[in-house]
Amino acid sequence: MNKKVVFALMSLLLGFPLFSQVTISLDSLSPPQKPFKTEWSFGANGGITLSKISFNPIIKQDMLLQYAGGLTARYISEKNVGIQVELNYSLRGWKEKHDSINIYKTGFPISVPDDSMKLAKYSRSLSYLELPIMTHIYFDMSSRMRIIFLLGPQLGYYLSEKVIDSELTTGSSLSDPPYYELKVQRKFDYGLTGGMGFELRTGVGSFVIDGRYYFGLSDIFSNHKSDYFQASSNQVISVKLSYLFRK
Secondary structure, eight states: OOHHHHHHHHHHHHHHHHHHHHHHHHHHHSOOOOOOOOEEEEEEEEEEEEEEEEEESOOOEEOEEEEEEEEEEEEEEETTEEEEEEEEEEEEEEEEOOSHHHHHHHTOOOOOOOTTSOOOEEEEEEEEEEEEEEEEEEEESSSSEEEEEEEEEEEEEEEEEEEEEEEOOOSSOOOOOGGGGOOOOOOEEEEEEEEEEEEEEETTEEEEEEEEEEEEOSOSSOOSTTSSOSEEEEEEEEEEEEEEEEO
16 A cells, blocks of 8 residues: 555544544533523513505595504524414504595595685594414524514404594585495405514513504405495504513
């Protein structure tokens, strides 16, 4: 056998134990990694909603301020990823901006008063039972603080409605649009929700604040060609504070 080959093999065999000892020594210097533990959390949430309805034909609106709250369950199955499910009572709806432009855009045959006339106010509140099922993603900012991201589908079921602000125009020929008398026709609601927030982890539990946007994919009114609206989907911004205790 070639002497150079024999020398290389002997060097490799003799050097391997030394290399192993150096590797073990370096590993012993690095801090031990804590094993990941799955985590269950349960609690409650509450906050405000800012809602409108995406109508077609367009109706100009301001955001309607109301509230929402419910129960939260979260399971973190692996590092940085988990699932979060909620059962909430949520108020949505719309608040109209009334002016001549808005009235024309509705496409309804109603007369428009002079600029000096007092125009109507109208807002309607819709209550829903909702079930968001979201992927929960988090990143540690420190030992106690996390930034979180939420994304997933949301289901809802219409419960009731009421007009919360209705002021009719006086001294003019302006009549109510016909949809004012129209009740919600489609009770089942579905769409996508997503947002981000921060979690403070303490010895007594976690405090979470997050902001979300819900994009409805269903309509609250029938949307056949003969109907008033071709689209009428829920759009909701929410800001919530949650308290979770960890098991």
